[in-house]
Amino acid sequence: MIIIVDLLLMLIDLTYSILHAIIQTFLRPRLKCIDGELCLITGAGGALGRLFALEFAKEGSHLVLWDCNTAANEQTAEMARELGVQVHAYTVDLSKRLSIYETADRVRAEVGEVSILVNNAGVVAGRRLLDCPDELLERTMLVNCHALFWMTKAFLPQMKEKNHGHLVTIASALGLFSTACVEDYCASKFGAVGFHESLTHDLLAEDMNGIKTTLVCPYIVDTGMFAGCEIRKELRSLIPPLEPLYTVQESMKAILGEQQMICIPRIMYIPFLTRALLPWEANLATYRFMGGDKCMLPFIKNVELKTSNGHIKP
Ligand SMILES: NC(=O)C1=CN([C@@H]2O[C@H](COP(=O)(O)OP(=O)(O)OC[C@H]3O[C@@H](n4cnc5c(N)ncnc54)[C@H](OP(=O)(O)O)[C@@H]3O)[C@@H](O)[C@H]2O)C=CC1
Numbered sequence: 001m002i003i004i005v006d007l008l009l010m011l012i013d014l015t016y017s018i019l020h021a022i023i024q025t026f027l028r029p030r031l032k033c034i035d036g037e038l039c040l041i042t043g044a045g046g047a048l049g050r051l052f053a054l055e056f057a058k059e060g061s062h063l064v065l066w067d068c069n070t071a072a073n074e075q076t077a078e079m080a081r082e083l084g085v086q087v088h089a090y091t092v093d094l095s096k097r098l099s100i101y102e103t104a105d106r107v108r109a110e111v112g113e114v115s116i117l118v119n120n121a122g123v124v125a126g127r128r129l130l131d132c133p134d135e136l137l138e139r140t141m142l143v144n145c146h147a148l149f150w151m152t153k154a155f156l157p158q159m160k161e162k163n164h165g166h167l168v169t170i171a172s173a174l175g176l177f178s179t180a181c182v183e184d185y186c187a188s189k190f191g192a193v194g195f196h197e198s199l200t201h202d203l204l205a206e207d208m209n210g211i212k213t214t215l216v217c218p219y220i221v222d223t224g225m226f227a228g229c230e231i232r233k234e235l236r237s238l239i240p241p242l243e244p245l246y247t248v249q250e251s252m253k254a255i256l257g258e259q260q261m262i263c264i265p266r267i268m269y270i271p272f273l274t275r276a277l278l279p280w281e282a283n284l285a286t287y288r289f290m291g292g293d294k295c296m297l298p299f300i301k302n303v304e305l306k307t308s309n310g311h312i313k314p
């Protein structure tokens, strides 16, 4: 008897969630106020990280900016200070657990408790698996995936004390479906997605409803990180690379609307769904038709050229 009642309640919940999600798609969701919150952004010297910093500053959040590139990070900090918020920049190597823990201790002592954590820093090897130095493959896992463990262990306990906070993971469409020649990246981003989802379940199971989570999964963004990556010529105008500012603004809407997950653009939900629903061969046929199967080859060539020109370290 109890199971029938539970089943009915579950069906009501399920219907409500679907209707709510549909309505939210068309209506403007209510956005929360983050004025005065302390927001930590990793990879803040990079393209998306900098734009996130400026958007959070516009919302009145004070900032803690982390990056291994001191000059670029300081530049972001200067730009954000001009918007009238307090900004603290730290140089940190996210591929090193101790560097993360030590810098987190400094942040707590020198600035205070972080209530919004944006795990944005990311790297890609950009080499064919068999040609890639082991250290580069390892670095992708350490920065894109393992760092999420250490960042969460460093900053979640204070959020839990107050049952207040927001964890944001900048993952990728390539954390939901994959393509050739980015094994390190896909492994790390699938890992990031799995980590993020499990942590979200964990918080809900503990009734930590005041700690929100948002998973961001963008398609190619025009930041240079994947320069050269392209799909079939005729379809490029249908699914063009995303503008960095658009990507960050859409992510901000999802974060401030406390949305659990966002694919940017929305059309990326389709390959995510078909990956699970269709047979492997059917997916392969669509990949081949759309040029998704070999989209990374020009990117890899680009990296090879830059490496041989000495623009990036071999
Ligand atoms: N660009 C794209 O097409 C897409 C990107 N994403 C994701 O968005 C996020 C931001 O990407 P994007 O802005 O394009 O990338 P960028 O390369 O512009 O920015 C990444 C930043 O992270 C820093 N960083 C790298 N390694 C470390 C480290 N070990 N410790 C500390 N900081 C580090 C980089 O420093 P340095 O430059 O010195 O290495 C850089 O400042 C990444 O997670 C990426 O995977 C998701 C979908 C698409």
Ligand SMILES: CC1=C(/C=C/C(C)=C/C=C/C(C)=C/C=O)C(C)(C)CCC1
Residues within 6 Å of the ligand: 171, 172, 173, 174, 178, 179, 218, 219, 220, 221, 226, 229, 230, 231, 239, 271, 286, 287, 290, 291, 292, 293, 295
């Ligand atoms: C594989 C694939 C596609 C291409 C996806 C690409 C090119 C994704 C690139 C994502 C990047 C660079 C993410 C970075 O984090 C299509 C055409 C959508 C069709 C379905 C299969």
